[in-house]
Amino acid sequence: MTSSDPRGDRTAAMLLPGSNPAIASHLRILHDGGAEDAADARPDPTVPPTDWLLTAASRHTSTRTLIRDLTALLCDRGMPLLRVTCFVRTLHPQASGTSVVWMRDRPDPRAVRVLRGMEDTPAFQASPLPLIFQGAAAIRRRLDVPEQTLDFPVLADLRELGATDYVAMPLAFSDGMINFITWSTDRPGGFSTEELTVLWELLPALSLRVEVIERRELTAQLLEVYLGRQTGRRVLAGAIARGETASIRAAVWYSDIKDFTVLSDRLPRQELIDLLNGYFEASVQAVEERGGEILKFLGDGMLAIFPAEGSDILDRASADREACHHAMAAARDTVKLVRALNQRRLRQDKPTVDFGIALHLGEVGYGNIGGLERLDFTVIGPAVNLASRIERLTRSLGVRVLASADFAETAGETLTPMGRHPVKGLPHPVEVFAPSDLL
Numbered sequence: 001m002t003s004s005d006p007r008g009d010r011t012a013a014m015l016l017p018g019s020n021p022a023i024a025s026h027l028r029i030l031h032d033g034g035a036e037d038a039a040d041a042r043p044d045p046t047v048p049p050t051d052w053l054l055t056a057a058s059r060h061t062s063t064r065t066l067i068r069d070l071t072a073l074l075c076d077r078g079m080p081l082l083r084v085t086c087f088v089r090t091l092h093p094q095a096s097g098t099s100v101v102w103m104r105d106r107p108d109p110r111a112v113r114v115l116r117g118m119e120d121t122p123a124f125q126a127s128p129l130p131l132i133f134q135g136a137a138a139i140r141r142r143l144d145v146p147e148q149t150l151d152f153p154v155l156a157d158l159r160e161l162g163a164t165d166y167v168a169m170p171l172a173f174s175d176g177m178i179n180f181i182t183w184s185t186d187r188p189g190g191f192s193t194e195e196l197t198v199l200w201e202l203l204p205a206l207s208l209r210v211e212v213i214e215r216r217e218l219t220a221q222l223l224e225v226y227l228g229r230q231t232g233r234r235v236l237a238g239a240i241a242r243g244e245t246a247s248i249r250a251a252v253w254y255s256d257i258k259d260f261t262v263l264s265d266r267l268p269r270q271e272l273i274d275l276l277n278g279y280f281e282a283s284v285q286a287v288e289e290r291g292g293e294i295l296k297f298l299g300d301g302m303l304a305i306f307p308a309e310g311s312d313i314l315d316r317a318s319a320d321r322e323a324c325h326h327a328m329a330a331a332r333d334t335v336k337l338v339r340a341l342n343q344r345r346l347r348q349d350k351p352t353v354d355f356g357i358a359l360h361l362g363e364v365g366y367g368n369i370g371g372l373e374r375l376d377f378t379v380i381g382p383a384v385n386l387a388s389r390i391e392r393l394t395r396s397l398g399v400r401v402l403a404s405a406d407f408a409e410t411a412g413e414t415l416t417p418m419g420r421h422p423v424k425g426l427p428h429p430v431e432v433f434a435p436s437d438l439l
Contacts, residue, residue, distance in 0.1 A: 028115065030098065031064055033108040043069050045076035049198065053205035063088060063213050064111040067100045070206070072107065079195055080187035082163055087114075087129065087180040088171070088214050097179075098214075128152055128168045132180050138200075139168040142190055158184055165190025169200065171207045179210070248366045249320065251306040251327040251359060251407065252379070253292065254387040255283060255334075258354040258395055260300040267351065276300065278345070279353045282337035290330040295378050301391075305364065305379055306330075317410075324361055324411040328435065331357045331401045335438055356394025360387040360404040389423035390432055396421075399434045408433040 043052050052073055060066040067086050075081055082104050089097040095113045102109040124130070128139050141155055142148050144164035150156050158166055163184045171179035183199055185191055191199075257263070257279060264272055283302060284294055292306045308316075308323035334357065342352040362383030390402050397418055408415045415433035422429045 028095075028113040029110065030113050031109075031111040033106055033110045042076060043073040045073060047073070049073055049077070049202045050205045053202060053209050057209050060209070060213060061216070062111075063098065063210050064100050064109050066209060066213060067102055068107065068109050071102045071109075074198075075104075079198070080185045080191075081183060082161070082186040083158065083182075083184040084109075085180075085182045086171070086210070088210060089177055089179055090214065090218055123153070126153055128154075128182070129180055132168060132170050133178050135178075136168075137170070139166075140196075141166045144188065144190065162186040164188060167191065167196065167199065169203060171203065171210060173207060173211045179207075181206070246366050247363055248305075248379075249308040249316075249323075249361075249363055250366075250379070250383075251308065251320075251323040251361050252364060252383050252387040253287065253302070253304040253306070253327055253330070253357065253359060254384070254391045255302045255355055255357040256391050257300040258356060263351060271350070275345075275351065275353060278341050279338060279355065282341055283334045283355075286330045286333035286337055290326040290333070292326065292330055303379070303384070305366075308361075320361060320410045321412045324359070324407055327359050327407075328401075328403070328411055328413070331359065332435070332438065335400055355400060356391050357401045358387045358389075358391035358394070358403075359401070359407045360390065361407045361410055362386070385425065386423075386430070389425065390430065393418075393421055393423070393432060397432075397434075399439060401438050402432045402434055405431045405433070 043056060047056070049070065053070070057066060057069070060069070063086060067084060071081055071084050081102075084102040086100045087097055088100075096116050096119060097114045099112045099114055100109050101112070119125075128136075131139060141150070141152075142165055143150075143155060143159045150159070155166060163186050165185050165187075166182065167184075168180065168182045171181055173179065181203075183191070257276075263275065267275065279300075280297065280302065287294060287302075287304045290306070292304045295303045295305060306323040306327045308319040334355075338353055338355065345352050360383055362381070364379040364381045364383050366379050386404060390404060394400060394402050399418070402418065403411065403415055413435075416436045416439060418432045418434050420429040420431045
């Protein structure tokens with residue numbers, strides 16, 4: 001979290017009500033504001049906020065831009081806003097929710113993902129969030145009244161910014177989930193009764209609009225987490241019919257942990273899960289950072305592709321070479337990351353991980369396969385079968401990374417020949433190659 005001015009630093013420390021820099025590890029900036037579209041046409045100030053939320057606001061696909069335009073409308077109608085925050089809880093394997101923060105001197109809001117574990121921090125417990133989540137109808141604190149108790153750390157921060165009034169209100173979704181919005185002003189005397197009534201009366205429409213946006217976003221996020229970025233987008237776009245497949249050209253990745261059966265028999269279940277998670281975290285990071293798509297986990301194995309089509313590179317040979325280059329770079333990254341993982345595990349007197357990676361280039365069938373009520377979006381075909389067969393050779397050859405002849409011919413680097421070897425299901429031996437720096 002960075003900022004070019006001290007006020008921005010303070011704002012960064014207030015991305016979650018009651019937060020401070022000590023909890024920065026629980027925050028991930030999704031959007032830092034200042035977008036070019038911040039100058040879009042502002043809502044018509046003659047339209048009441050509730051009417052706008054139920055009509056024109058339907059174009060919004062993010063809570064961040066919704067809050068941006070809602071605050072613009074309120075300000076244009078005379079609402080003396082200094083700061084607005086909106087915290088929405090989410091069903092996500094890594095995050096508790098998302099916080100949007102609007103400031104009058106920074107009208108394009110920030111959006112921050114709040115990671116799991118935040119709710120256990122003292123900063124969270126000292127914020128107004130728990131009270132709202134437990135059913136408080138609203139919380140108001142006048143900051144320009146000397147006798148007002150500043151019972152939340154965020155109040156002292158806001159008073160230092162010049163705020164005179166602070167109001168927190170719940171945003172209730174249709175399933176009962178309680179979320180949170182706060183309004184602050186620096187006008188002497190704080191909010192008027194009429195202004196508070198306007199803010200209170202827009203809550204049902206605002207809750208409805210935010211729920212629609214967040215449910216759509218949650219669907220996209222979960223599809224990405226469980227299916228992968230490209231596959232999730234295809235499913236969301238309607239590619240859901242059984243048997244609907246496309247032929248694509250890709251570098252195919254198949255990896256597996258060596259001697260996993262021995263480890264699974266020897267280790268307690270939780271230790272085995274921790275080992276798997278550590279290994280997959282390293283390999284998934286390597287593949288995704290190089291543009292690959294994780295298609296499935298097969299016990300201790302992983303299937304991924306690096307598409308050679310749909311690229312900006314028009315020439316097929318160049319596209320093939322680019323896909324192979326990224327796949328090989330991801331394999332090298334995996335070796336480095338797992339080496340670091342093993343060093344940590346050795347220091348903790350835990351068993352280490354050994355693995356094999358096979359790389360091949362070819363045509364694959366990419367799409368939906370399965371039963372009437374249970375489908376799997378994956379890739380199939382001889383190229384996938386060959387990659388899985390080659391991976392088994394990493395054990396007998398004592399290497400971590402092996403590539404097919406097609407991959408080696410295209411990769412754009414010299415790989416070391418490792419001979420021709422018979423593989424299950426194929427009538428002829430296959431030639432395989434290994435990167436010399438990983439032998």
